[in-house]
Amino acid sequence: MHIVGFAITFGAWVAEAAAGRFRTTRVMDYGLLASLLTGLALAAPWPAGVDLNYPKIGVKLVILVVIGGLLGMGNARQRRTGEAVPRGLFAAVGVLTFAAAAVAVLW
Structure with missing residues (x-):
């Protein structure tokens, strides 16, 4: 289920990127929560x-907090302006989500 949570977040990110919308969604939030x-x-x-592998747990927790912060900033910006998030912020969400899943599987 842990990997599935990252897959949900990353899958929602890929769907938005493929559509060219560059928006954060509730599905990304739910995947991150899972x-x-x-x-x-x-x-x-x-x-x-x-x-337990405490360094791995620490790294994953830091990545998760950063992703949560980025999603929170993106959601707030979308509510305030109604526009898509900056591409750099959007790209960071995808890269960090992939990195967190990679750490979970490979470390």
């Missing part, structure tokens, strides 16, 4: 004595 909640569940030391 990634956060499942990540917290995975990071909890359920059985006693399990060694």
